[in-house]
Amino acid sequence: MGSFAGACEIVEEKDVVRLAKHSSRYCKPALGSSSKDMERPVGSMEYDIDQLFQSISIKQSPGRVMGSSSFHHLETSASAGTSRSTSPSKKSAMKKPFPMGVTPRSPRVGPSDSVSLKQALRDLCISKASEMAAQKRLSKSAAASPRVSEADRIKSLYRQVLNESAGRSGLPVDKGKSLVEVSLTPVDDIPSSSKSVPDVLETKPSKFLSEPSQSGNRSGLQSLRETVLLYKSNNSGSSLSFGSGDFEIDFEENATSPPHMVIEDGVVEIDKHVTSVPSCSGSKVDAEKELEKSIYLSARVQSEPKAVKSGLEGKLDNVPSSGTENIKLVNKVKRNIPRPKPRPKRKILVKKKLRVVVASATKMVEETDTSLEPSASQTLCQKCHCSLKSITTENHPPTNGLRSLSENVSNKETSKESSNSCEVNDSREANIVMQEHAIQTNYSEEGDVNEQRRENPTSSDKIIFSLSSKDSIRNYSSSTSMSEESNLSRFSCGNKPHMSMDVRWEAIKHVKLQCGPLGLRHFNLLKKLGCGDIGTVYLAELVGTNCLFAIKVMDNEFLARRKKTPRAQAERAILKMLDHPFLPTLYAQFISDNLSCLVMEYCPGGDLHVLRQKQLNRCFSEPAARFYVAEVLLALEYLHMLGVIYRDLKPENILVREDGHIMLTDFDLSLRCEVNPTLLKTTSHAGKDPARMSGPYNTSNCIQPLCIEPSCRVPCFSPRLLSNSKPRKQRRPDLLTQQFRSLPQLVAEPTEARSNSFVGTHEYLAPEIIKGEGHGAAVDWWTFGVLLYELLYGKTPFKGYDNEETLSNVVFQNLKFPDSPLVSFQAKDLIRRLVMKDPESRLGSVKGAAEIKRHPFFEGLNWALIRCAIPPELPDVYDNGATEATSPQGNGNGYLECKAMGDHLEFELF
Numbered sequence: 001m002g003s004f005a006g007a008c009e010i011v012e013e014k015d016v017v018r019l020a021k022h023s024s025r026y027c028k029p030a031l032g033s034s035s036k037d038m039e040r041p042v043g044s045m046e047y048d049i050d051q052l053f054q055s056i057s058i059k060q061s062p063g064r065v066m067g068s069s070s071f072h073h074l075e076t077s078a079s080a081g082t083s084r085s086t087s088p089s090k091k092s093a094m095k096k097p098f099p100m101g102v103t104p105r106s107p108r109v110g111p112s113d114s115v116s117l118k119q120a121l122r123d124l125c126i127s128k129a130s131e132m133a134a135q136k137r138l139s140k141s142a143a144a145s146p147r148v149s150e151a152d153r154i155k156s157l158y159r160q161v162l163n164e165s166a167g168r169s170g171l172p173v174d175k176g177k178s179l180v181e182v183s184l185t186p187v188d189d190i191p192s193s194s195k196s197v198p199d200v201l202e203t204k205p206s207k208f209l210s211e212p213s214q215s216g217n218r219s220g221l222q223s224l225r226e227t228v229l230l231y232k233s234n235n236s237g238s239s240l241s242f243g244s245g246d247f248e249i250d251f252e253e254n255a256t257s258p259p260h261m262v263i264e265d266g267v268v269e270i271d272k273h274v275t276s277v278p279s280c281s282g283s284k285v286d287a288e289k290e291l292e293k294s295i296y297l298s299a300r301v302q303s304e305p306k307a308v309k310s311g312l313e314g315k316l317d318n319v320p321s322s323g324t325e326n327i328k329l330v331n332k333v334k335r336n337i338p339r340p341k342p343r344p345k346r347k348i349l350v351k352k353k354l355r356v357v358v359a360s361a362t363k364m365v366e367e368t369d370t371s372l373e374p375s376a377s378q379t380l381c382q383k384c385h386c387s388l389k390s391i392t393t394e395n396h397p398p399t400n401g402l403r404s405l406s407e408n409v410s411n412k413e414t415s416k417e418s419s420n421s422c423e424v425n426d427s428r429e430a431n432i433v434m435q436e437h438a439i440q441t442n443y444s445e446e447g448d449v450n451e452q453r454r455e456n457p458t459s460s461d462k463i464i465f466s467l468s469s470k471d472s473i474r475n476y477s478s479s480t481s482m483s484e485e486s487n488l489s490r491f492s493c494g495n496k497p498h499m500s501m502d503v504r505w506e507a508i509k510h511v512k513l514q515c516g517p518l519g520l521r522h523f524n525l526l527k528k529l530g531c532g533d534i535g536t537v538y539l540a541e542l543v544g545t546n547c548l549f550a551i552k553v554m555d556n557e558f559l560a561r562r563k564k565t566p567r568a569q570a571e572r573a574i575l576k577m578l579d580h581p582f583l584p585t586l587y588a589q590f591i592s593d594n595l596s597c598l599v600m601e602y603c604p605g606g607d608l609h610v611l612r613q614k615q616l617n618r619c620f621s622e623p624a625a626r627f628y629v630a631e632v633l634l635a636l637e638y639l640h641m642l643g644v645i646y647r648d649l650k651p652e653n654i655l656v657r658e659d660g661h662i663m664l665t666d667f668d669l670s671l672r673c674e675v676n677p678t679l680l681k682t683t684s685h686a687g688k689d690p691a692r693m694s695g696p697y698n699t700s701n702c703i704q705p706l707c708i709e710p711s712c713r714v715p716c717f718s719p720r721l722l723s724n725s726k727p728r729k730q731r732r733p734d735l736l737t738q739q740f741r742s743l744p745q746l747v748a749e750p751t752e753a754r755s756n757s758f759v760g761t762h763e764y765l766a767p768e769i770i771k772g773e774g775h776g777a778a779v780d781w782w783t784f785g786v787l788l789y790e791l792l793y794g795k796t797p798f799k800g801y802d803n804e805e806t807l808s809n810v811v812f813q814n815l816k817f818p819d820s821p822l823v824s825f826q827a828k829d830l831i832r833r834l835v836m837k838d839p840e841s842r843l844g845s846v847k848g849a850a851e852i853k854r855h856p857f858f859e860g861l862n863w864a865l866i867r868c869a870i871p872p873e874l875p876d877v878y879d880n881g882a883t884e885a886t887s888p889q890g891n892g893n894g895y896l897e898c899k900a901m902g903d904h905l906e907f908e909l910f
């Protein structure tokens with residue numbers, strides 16, 4: 001045996017012998033036997049093999065043995081399909097590839113060629129022994145390669161050869177008729193075919209051929225399983241069918257062609273029948289179980305494309321390289337396997353597709369971010385339109401309308417997300433467009449403003465006198481105005497925290513989303529609220545929302561002709577800045593048919609001038625006046641902090657909201673200026689400090705800062721019975737109050753601002769304005785004093801016969817208080833300190849509103865909670881004096897004609 005190369009062969013031979021011992025079947029002795037062999041019982045397998053090997057050792061060269069036996073696969077008609085396993089020798093044989101698809105050393109072996117026969121038998125035995133040894137080592141499952149059956153097979157082959165040899169008595173026979181055909185297939189064939197599976201998969205995305213591997217059913221089915229594991233199969237044209245979780249596998253016993261799997265878009269069709277190898281150690285049932293298992297696993301893999309992909313690569317790479325025991329099958333497989341082509345790479349295609357999808361989505365987003373290209377915008381607008389359309393068809397209340405809009409959009413997204421990711425993209429794009437649209441709307445509005453600003457720079461210094469004595473004097477100057485742009489950039493309509501919960505914001509957003517940029521066509525003009533110097537104010541309903549707004553409509557041409565455009569711009573700029581409970585909220589602004597429109601909060605309570613007319617004696621009670629001026633004071637304080645000097649304070653510009661609180665409006669005469677907040681140290685002016693005086697309402701419980709009880713609010717503004725007889729004893733402030741008053745104080749009053757414009761309303765004009773000495777923020781404190789006076793007395797203090805006399809009175813006449821109605825000393829004192837001819841001596845000129853707030857007139861007032869205070873009662877039958885939208889503009893439907901005419905507004909503005 002030393003002539004056999006390789007220790008493994010020796011081991012295998014022993015193994016064969018050992019296995020043979022267990023066999024009960026014996027063959028007839030072969031040709032010749034040595035004396036050594038005679039020790040073995042004649043007819044035993046050992047005897048036969050010994051005989052055979054002896055003859056081989058005499059006539060066979062080792063090189064021939066090696067070359068012909070160790071590395072071949074056996075194909076016999078009788079033993080087709082016997083199980084195989086990879087032996088170490090086969091691994092070395094890989095280095096010596098044989099031509100594919102042929103049996104290079106498959107000579108016809110017959111009794112006439114004893115050497116060939118012996119060689120074949122020897123090869124067979126060695127090969128089988130090697131395989132069994134390898135199986136023993138490598139295979140975990142003993143059942144997969146039962147040694148007994150292998151030994152039987154060897155013996156059977158051996159016996160067959162011997163029988164045939166004996167039957168022919170050494171006579172030459174026709175090789176083609178009765179010889180055992182031993183077809184030897186190079187092991188290289190199998191790896192190449194096996195390896196071709198992934199190649200085919202990758203080369204041909206739609207089709208690939210899968211074959212059972214040479215390791216028998218197990219390997220073949222494992223390969224199938226692995227393949228099935230990677231793809232979901234459908235039932236068409238396949239014996240392997242997948243229903244709803246069920247599957248069927250039809251095995252055809254005689255089928256020899258490999259299962260042909262067609263992969264179409266990730267779906268596997270098993271075109272041919274799964275081959276069952278009868279002689280395989282694994283049973284058909286095992287194979288079914290394997291397949292079941294793999295299909296079960298595939299169901300888990302389906303939802304994980306990545307896993308599929310990696311699984312595809314990994315598992316197919318791991319296809320055993322050993323040949324199949326059904327050589328015919330293997331050869332057929334080889335023939336059926338197409339040559340690997342440069343692969344179009346399905347995986348990569350998919351990736352590219354994804355990339356294409358991702359890239360296009362990104363592109364879309366980029367496009368919408370920068371400029372909407374026609375195609376993109378078209379698609380997106382359609383999407384946008386669709387989603388909105390579904391909402392408009394629904395009949396839900398306007399307030400909830402937006403909520404349902406967002407719900408609809410989100411639902412739509414969700415449903416689309418669940419159905420198709422592409423749809424999700426679209427939906428998102430639609431969203432992006434909506435946002436973009438809104439942004440563009442804002443930009444266009446902003447652009448309009450800027451454009452207008454460029455056209456009409458803010459500068460004018462002309463005096464305009466109004467017809468009535470109370471009409472505002474508009475001699476507008478911007479000498480100390482800061483740039484509008486800087487302030488405008490910091491504020492926008494959407495940045496109103498105190499009104500952020502206002503449903504009107506939502507309503508406007510809703511309409512913008514539905515119809516694009518706002519225009520007059522989106523409003524039903526209900527009635528005219530008032531007409532001013534630069535525009536007309538209408539009560540308007542936002543279409544389909546039930547939300548009321550006041551729209552100030554200004555004719556740009558008219559403004560330009562009268563050189564009032566800067567005033568309109570100033571008002572718009574200031575309105576955009578504001579966010580205060582006692583100042584108007586600008587919801588939107590737009591230009592429609594050369595009409596500049598400001599959409600503001602509507603105040604149904606009318607203005608204080610009208611309201612005062614409806615009071616007993618045409619004047620407010622002191623508590624009511626105190627309430628109103630207190631709120632006005634807070635509004636003025638806020639404006640001054642923003643660098644806005646109001647300059648047109650009068651009852652007509654103080655509107656009453658539905659809740660009874662006030663709203664200061666009309667900013668077209670306001671001056672914008674710089675304001676430098678400073679920390680001022682308080683100096684003790686015990687004698688002069690008005691705060692030391694006891695106010696008329698100082699017994700109020702509401703002095704407690706934490707008092708928010710409604711019951712406590714009423715006393716804040718309840719009139720205290722004032723006695724005209726005795727002046728009340730002044731109380732000394734307690735220690736805490738003294739300490740508080742000695743603290744440094746933050747002042748944000750535009751004390752440096754100066755303007756030479758002649759602006760305001762005659763009766764309210766401050767002396768410094770009339771004198772033309774230049775004026776600043778103190779003018780607002782003068783007008784504040786005049787306002788309090790008028791609310792308490794029902795008339796202004798310096799009213800003359802005409803405007804000229806009025807102006808003269810303002811400058812030269814001393815302040816006088818009428819005897820009636822009765823007004824508190826503190827009220828008069830405050831008025832006196834405010835209506836000071838010298839602006840520098842005027843209360844508030846140094847520290848602004850803070851000084852005024854400390855006046856005893858306001859003592860006990862909880863400034864922080866004034867919004868929670870109960871406002872003065874409004875008259876029962878309240879008519880705010882707004883002009884009804886009747887003829888000639890009315891159309892009988894309650895709407896002004898301008899609405900019926902769409903954007904072409906032909907109603908009278910002034």
Ligand SMILES: Nc1ncnc2c1ncn2[C@@H]1O[C@H](COP(=O)(O)OP(=O)(O)OP(=O)(O)O)[C@@H](O)[C@H]1O
Pocket residue numbers: 472529530531532533534535536537550552584600601602603604606607652653655665666667668
């Ligand atoms: N938000 C509002 N809610 C209710 N009514 C309003 C509102 N705004 C203005 N009005 C009414 O419209 C009238 C004119 O408005 P406004 O004073 O703003 O216009 P104007 O042209 O600036 O007038 P002015 O000549 O006083 O400057 C007001 O007197 C008031 O009665």
